[in-house]
Structures are given as structure tokens and as C-alpha cells.
Amino acid sequence: MSFTLATWNINSVRLREPIVCKLLQEQGPDVLCLQECKSPVDKIPTEAFADLGYTFIARGQKGYNGVAILSRLPIEDVGDKDFAGLGHARHVAGRLENGVTIHNFYVPAGGDIPDRDKNEKFGQKLDYLTDMRDWFREDKPEKAILVGDLNIAPREDDVWSHKKLLKVVSHTPIEVEHMAETMEAGDWVDVTRADIPEGPLYSWWSYRARDWSTADKGRRLDHVWATSDIAKSGHSSRVLREARGWEKPSDHAPIFATFDL
DNA sequence: ATGGTAGGTCTCCTA
DSSP states (O other): OEEEEEEEEOSOTTTTHHHHHHHHHHHOOSEEEEEOOOSOGGGSOHHHHHHTTOEEEEEOOSSSOOEEEEESSOEEEEEOOOGGGOOOOOEEEEEETTSOEEEEEEOOOOOSOSOTTTOHHHHHHHHHHHHHHHHHHHSOOOSEEEEEEOOOOOSGGGBSOHHHHTTSTTSOHHHHHHHHHHHHHTTEEEHHHHHSOSSOOOOBOOTTSSSHHHHOOOBOOEEEEEETTTGGGEEEEEEOGGGGGSSSOOSBOOEEEEEEO
16 A cells, blocks of 8 residues: 655645645645644634545644644544643644554744743753653654654754754754654654755745745755654655745645555 | 744734
């Protein structure tokens, strides 16, 4: 069995219902994981997605955060976890009939100042990653895929300027360390980078840039990981960069990967 | 060094 999975920080699923449908129609992923739905679950516009053959699993809250998994394959809701006890809707998991578990994450952005003494949100981000690490250590994931907006660009070629971003939240050494520990704890493999080892693969460009594509000051904040037992079945990774230029775009582009299992 | 844009909600918070 082969299935294609996509992950996309949608920055309001209600406002962007048309481009979610466009993605489903034009790209036809079997599973689409969304982050920053910014909607209570009962206000997610699921009817249009259902008409295209997609069921959904979601966790939501008013105004902030929110994650959803749209799927045209049968999928079972296998729960969520409130990492770091923030009380935010940032994680949900589903299981496909082939036994593969899909974790959909929206890791806290962490505010502007990369110092937990001066900025509580940065501490929460680090704590969130530490809690993920401890959970994966305790309960070793198998046959699992982890996707989402992890809000960290770990490698030098994951940002437009490594030097200029070393002290910018998303690319600081302490965040990169925390991410590496989380990966190691779950024996996760970065499928996107296993597939495409070199060069920029940005998935986010600020709304504040005048000409985002020409300036191309992007970061790779969105990730597709798989546990090492199934990571080799992942292939055909890509970023749908054009989606950043669609009508009323999200500031993130979707990432794709296909798994043969 | 600074400010720039976007979304949700209800006046400013978050990204």
C-alpha cells in the first residue's frame, strides 16, 4: 500500500477553506495534516472537505492553535496529549488501517526573545519539546509518522542566513538541541532531508516581506519524520512552494511525502 | 536599528 501525506500550517482553516479544497483537488493527498486552524472543532468547515471524500479528526480552541487530520483513507482517532500542560490544542494522532500512527503537531512558536528568563513563551517552547522527548523515551513509537509545524529550522541550509538567524527564535542552538533530543528519543528520521539531503527547502516566508519569493528569506519550519522502522519507505518529498503565492495564502507552504508500506 | 503583515476576537494577543 502506498499513501501520500501532506502537512500545512493553514493559519485559519475557516478563512482558507477555498485553498484547502484547491490543494485536495489538485494534489489529492491521502492524508492532510493542518495546524493553526484557529477554530473550535464544531466551526471547522468540514462539509466541503467531506464532499471531496475526506473525513477529519481535530482538536480545537477559540482563536488560537488547533490541529486537524483530513483523510480519504479510513483513520481512527487515537487521542492527543497536552505536552507541557499548556492546555493548548497542539497535538492529535490518528491510525491508518495499515497500523501506521500519524502524529500531527503544532509546537509553540516561542515568542521573540530567545531567553526563558525574559520570555515565558520561549520557556514553554523548550518545555514542550522536552515533554515530547520524555514521552517518546517512555513510550517508544513504532510504525509512526510525525508531521507538523515544529517551529524550528534545524540546519544551516534550512534558513536563508544561518549567521543572521543564530539568535532568532526558530534557529537558536538551544532549540536545535532540544529538537535533536526529541528526534533521538523516538528514533525519528527526518524523511524530508533523507530524501533531499542538500539545499534550501523552505516552508515558511513572513507576511512582512514585500516580495516573499524574490527575497526568499524563508525557513524550513514544517517537518515530516518517520520512525526508523518505516523511514526507508518514505520518498517523493517536496514542498509545494506555489501555494505560498495562492489567493489569500497562509504564510506556510505544504510539505509532501509518499510512503510505501 | 527598526518596522514591516496577517488572523481572531473584542481591544490587543499571537505569529
